Amino acid sequence: MTIEQLVSVLKDVEVLGDTSKEIEFIAHDSRRVRKNTLFVCISGTRVDGNKFIPQAVDAGACAVMTEKDVTVPEGITVIKVKNIHKAMELCVPYFWGYPGKKMRMIGVTGTNGKTSSTYMLRDILRNAGYKVGVIGTIKIMIEDEELPIHNTTPDVIDLQETLAKMYEKGMDYVVMEVSSHALDMNRVAGCEYDTAIFTNLTQDHLDYHKTMENYALAKAKLFDSLSAPDLVKTGKTAVINIDDELGSKTMIEHTKCDLITYGIKHKDATLKAENVEIKASGASFEVEYNNEVMHFDLKVTGMFNVYNILGVIGAALAEHINPAIIKETLENFESVAGRFELVRQGQDFSVIVDYAHTPDGLENVLKTAREIAKKRLIVVFGCGGDRDRTKRPIMGRIAAQLADVVIATSDNPRTEDPEFILSEVEAGVLPALHGNFHEKITDRRHAIFRAIELAQKDDIVLIAGKGHENYQILKTGTIHFDDKEVAIEAIRGKLNG
């Protein structure tokens, strides 16, 4: 596409230089620039992308898009815009040919349960014979090909490039996590969702959204988008957890298309789970749809997973998937890496690695562990740095209320002092202790070893917060760290005396 064609979708734009050049790629990161790239200069929270123009030009950029007056080497075209984010939202999907309008798109939003739901949907759609791409916290999947990811929902440039790749490789469906940050920043511009799930709304990310109301309104944008004026596909459905009273009210207010609600408590839920049983071996429940009762005997457990599964059933039915395929797939679904994942090394106590990193996530997972625990429940957890500080004492309180042994440790401290984060966690732990045991061990590896050392026959050790992550982000840089690996090492050490 030529620069002239590309800028035709922009309004407030001034182009300095040759507009007949062909653009072959768009990047905002100078390290990803190649021949004939348009380099988009973004002033970020850490650095100003305009500073990297020389590197981008060296790497092959033939044009730059910027809000600033910049000096460029001769022959480089400058596209000057008023608002770089608005400009990207318009021209990047156009450049890639609107791939997010060509495939069926399922978006999942909510504080917790997004990754879990997308993985279940992927399996259902694949078993129904479709080619599926997935975008979310852990990685990008294009059928079986895996690519790394930096955000739960990538920015508009990375997202459109990924969607274009998926379209080119023949994906019928894209199932993706749509984070509140992404909705607020409009990273999903140019996407057209067909079915959207709302899992729940509980406290997180208040550092960014400031209030729960703003957080809810960011999520509601996904539901607004289902009835936007410029849609090209038909058959939109919102699938909403109606047991989440506050969140569902906002999401439903913003829904103007077909609606499927789900829940366990609410009497009017379209999909209402009955006879729910939570066992260590898995959850079971029944749900009625179109006057037929479907019975589910799952391998995953926990009330929270029953909710995730109800949302998934709703989305799959909205996409007209055969109920028999939905049932068979969900009954065989085992787990997502780092989500209530059992670490089995032949020890006589259970070790679970889980990604709970919000108050509600931690409460749910501790309650589930408590329901299936034969003896004591030992929890190792912490809170991330440079993230919502107000959740720290709340998570501390929940851990102290629900576990027998509480080991507070570091998560990803990022640029913060780990001791300071822990002091905020402990402000919640200490007043809530009721004769139960507590230790503060800043080093996460030591904390995991200590929990496993303390574990006795039939106890459960829950290592929460980092799930699948194989790194720890410290002030000094990112190091390799994997809760599961460390747990295995500790268990083996204990078994070998």
Ligand SMILES: CC(=O)N[C@H]1[C@@H](OP(=O)(O)OP(=O)(O)OC[C@H]2O[C@@H](n3ccc(=O)[nH]c3=O)[C@H](O)[C@@H]2O)O[C@H](CO)[C@@H](O)[C@@H]1O[C@H](C)C(=O)N[C@@H](C)C(=O)N[C@H](CCC(=O)O)C(=O)O
């Ligand atoms: C606050 C926020 O969202 N920041 C996002 C933002 O980074 P930033 O503004 O700090 O960018 P920056 O590092 O200052 O760089 C500015 C520009 O210089 C460019 N650059 C930089 C270095 C270089 O050598 N060359 C170069 O060109 C960068 O590519 C960028 O365009 O743009 C980056 C690229 O798109 C994002 O990866 C980054 O997400 C950071 C890592 C982040 O932690 N975001 C969190 C808050 C987030 O978005 N989370 C949500 C929800 C998670 C969930 O609950 O599931 C998510 O969707 O991930």
Ligand SMILES: Nc1ncnc2c1ncn2[C@@H]1O[C@H](COP(=O)(O)OP(=O)(O)OP(=O)(O)O)[C@@H](O)[C@H]1O
């Ligand atoms: N429906 C749910 N309600 C509450 N907690 C949940 C639910 N589903 C999962 N969890 C808990 O939250 C953790 C994270 O789950 P998952 O990764 O599916 O959520 P997510 O929404 O993708 O999170 P993120 O915001 O980091 O992308 C799980 O390990 C589990 O402890």
Ligand SMILES: N[C@H](CCC[C@H](N)C(=O)O)C(=O)O
């Ligand atoms: N997507 C979430 C993940 C948090 C994971 C936890 N390990 C942490 O670092 O706080 C976030 O960026 O807030």
Ligand SMILES: [Mg+2]
């Ligand atoms: Mg996720």
